[in-house]
Amino acid sequence: LADPQPPTTRAPVALARCDNAPDVAGWERLVEAALAEIAAGRLAKAVVSRRLRVAAADPFDLDRLMSALGELFPSCQLVHLRRDETSFVAATPERLLTQRGDEVEVDAIAGTVARAADPGRDAALAEALLASTKDRHEHDLVIEAVREALGHCADEIRVPPSPTIMQLRNAQHLWSPVRARLHPDSDVFRLAELLHPTPATNGEPRAAASAWLREAEPFERGWYTGAAGIVAPDLTGELWVLLRCARLREATADLYAGAGIVAGSDPLCEWQETEDKLAAMLTALRFA
Template sequence: MPNRPSPIETILDRLDTFLATLPAGSDGLASITLVTPELRLQRLPPLDGSWFYWGEPSRQRYLLGIGEALRLSTCGSERLDRLSDQFEQQRTRWLHLDPDASGFHATAFTGFAFDPDDPMQQSWSGLPNAAIFFPELLLHQTPERCAVTFSFNHRSRRRVRLRSRHLLQELTAALLHEPPLNPGPNRISRTAAMPSYEEWILQVREATQQIRQGSLDKVVPFRRISVRADHPLNPSRLMASLDDLYPSSLLFAIRLDGSTFAAATPERLITRQHHRISCDAIGGTIHRSPERQEDRRLGRQLMNDPKSRHEHDLVVQGILASLAAHCGDLTAPAKPTLKRLRKLQHLWTGISGELQGDATLLKIADALHPTAAVSGFPSANAGRWLSDHQNAARGWYTGAAGWLDRQGDGELAVLLRCALLSGENAELFAGAGVTSESCPIAEFQETELKFGTMLEALEHA
């Protein structure tokens, strides 16, 4: 009885078949998507080299990219406009074959820093200021189906089979790899904090004074803490922990040039589906209680807190103003609702509209970012305050990341509740919205609550 071909050989043989159908002499990117139920993803597998990960645990939707077929990068004041133009040039020549009618689109990952001029030094040195990454191999997964997309430049198609074999072998080995023995809870200890508690109190007091003088309405300073674990932090275990603990969050992780960055954020910057745009407005935070009645009381307290409602209204106002030039039929409820997470609850308003003209996802993101939720209001005045107080160089924290596809659709999440990993060490980031009624101690406590998301997950990494 003849030996049955391995799943990898079957996939490669099918890839060869469709490679032969590509038109000769073409330029630009080509992608081929094949349904592959045998490669189903259970969690982020342990991988070497460059990889990209996007997860929506509540919908059981995941993207995992390996390698780079192409990278586009920019920085500076018009970075997202230029990045969008570069992407559109590629998109018009991007050939995609979907012979199995999987319904998945050829997709790239993207991410950018908070500050367009951030030089991305020190801990951030492995990540670009703003970039789009086209993975060589992309695993798509929904509850209904799973597929792999191979992407390559037409001119390198002769090497596609060899490279695809290598990537498939790496992926299948990682998916079949038994998870490493869990050495037990990872004890996390703090090693540094910037600014110090005393510096934070002075900074917030100064901000509230300036707000009361009328120069701005809100500003969002941030804190950074460094932590150390008992043993090396494992990105695979970290993302599995975040998936379990925070299923309503959006998960993003990237490994690039030696840097590993991970986030579990509650906030979408923008989603584009055909001509429909939607955004999250989040502002105002309070903790949760395991006791149901007390948890509801805390939610009512947040809903009725004048300071939190004012802070939230500024976020909504800023997003609506930014979208007005690009969208019609903008809608936003008159009152926010509660977005409940594991240990926090936020005021949340969903905003949607119909896209007008030919604005792209990244150009609308350029108009939106930074929102009042992460910078302040008005945006220009808040930006100057942050720059003057050394709060602008944040790397990708409070920037955005996500995916965009060959159709021009995509999704970007604001990078909150995030960490930079390096061996046993990690850096964590958290901010708080300061308005005229802010209490410096209460804002400090809010950042501590926000640090708790990643600190809890790191204990299992």
């Protein structure tokens, strides 16, 4: 797609790429290591991630950044957290959960392809994503993990017969909203404990993937892939997964993106997927 420009009188600024953790070669080694764990049967999926550090000439303006994200990604949930002199900003497409009374809805999102400027090509990419054995397998792993988690606290778990396409400005994903009726003693904290982290941000099996990622990834994720949202006094609420995000301090920003690795994943294709995901925040930062 053409580089989008939100309505603003501010000219886009240049961003210098300062550091990749890992770099391309390190990424290939990381993905190959994940594939070896999968081939050995110790993991079914691992979501490996990278951090890109960029710098601008002047400090970023958080108000302008949030405005740009709202213009560029109106269907995403915007999150801004601040601690000391550091801000964490996300424009995330993924709910961890929404609880209303005794009903809960969870987004199962996994399987990604880029957008194209030509409508015919864009539609063909979406059709290929729906038909992809690799991406459908990755998506099914998330659905089954959500179903298993909800089985501890809910009945009448309803999964769509097939995923639909969630289209964002810079990417399109396989999406299945999973719904269920909760047991009386369920609340948002119990649900979060059962659901987070999902195989969409972590891997499967959950404990084994978490342990492997802590050793294998070359940086600490911090708030990236965490959850934030609103909790009501009755302990119902809505939580979102912190994706499409950046950690900002003055004129420096750390951006994060990940890719789900399953049998058949190609390291360079997965690197390009992370580039497509990073483009969301990179575009907004140019107007901040």
